[in-house]
Amino acid sequence: MGRWVRTVVGLLLGFGTALPGLVAAASPRAATRMVVLERRRLARFLGVESGEPGPGRAARYLLVHAAVGLLGGFVVVWLCYGLYYVPVVAYRLLSGEVDPLELVWTGFVGLVLLYIESQGIAGVARLDAAAARRLLGRGEAEVLRERVGELAASRAGIVAAVDAERRRIERDLHDGVQQRLVALGMLLGRARRHPERADELVAQAHEEAREVLDDLRAVAWRVFPAALDALGLAEALATVADRSAIPVELSCPPTATITPVETAVYFLVSEAVTNAVKHSGATMIKVDVTREDDVVRVLVEDDGIGGADPAGGGLSGLSRRVLALDGTFGVTSPEGGPTAVVAAIPCA
Structure with a gap:
């Protein structure tokens, strides 16, 4: 009940700031100040943490909030209108002006309308929260909680x-x-x-x-291959290609130093090639390692039968190794092939 009361109050306050926010959107400074109030309303009454936007995003949010706030106010007003009739019906019942059959019908209709109103309030509250997250961004606390979860999992x-x-x-x-x-x-x-x-x-x-x-x-x-320390990533991967029972087409730029990222890339390619040799039935494996800005991208693709399970022991181990370095990992392996293992690892 307390949460519902806070939600209703939050929507009423949003209704009150809808038109002033629409006016404030014309001025970058006024828009920024109005968004500060909106962020407090969202956090206090709807439990939504949002980021601090720039003037342009603040104005866009206020334009959207004007429509959402007016809709929320309309839904809450109808709720209040329905609640107003509760004591009216009770008074008419006590005074004998309402027969039992009419009371049952009125009560049934009232419950249906109350359910519709409650769903409408919940829907507008979700819409208000979605607009804030989309246009204002996530708050620091939410980002930190997500980051802590990722670190614990990795x-x-x-x-x-x-x-x-x-x-x-x-x-x-x-x-x-x-x-x-x-x-x-x-x-x-x-x-x-x-x-x-x-x-x-x-x-x-x-x-x-x-x-x-x-x-x-x-x-x-x-x-840990000695060639990785002595000769670098490109030569170490060339050794992996030479040892493979299936021909490997390798593309990898030479590197001057060995970093944890390059170590992860080596084991990623080595394990992916080994899996392809054992399970894919492929006739060719393509390995492509590139660096774009501060991200190393890896592609290991074979022309085999496909059907690789990303949750399998080998691939899930590779995923954990990449995610530990804040990278992304993906596998596409439809039945009939091809199978592609892709990863992107930041190396700033």
């Missing part, structure tokens, strides 16, 4: 991504390196027990040691 995403990466490294070490080291130890043990076959078994152990070294290099590369 922090949780980073923790999940780190845990997933740790599990993948552990799995790679357990299924690859560890198994080969066990085999290496068994070969050396057999060489000690069977001196007559030592040369053959040592040769096998030597080959197994080379395989272990290759596995360790692969794990280390997935953790």
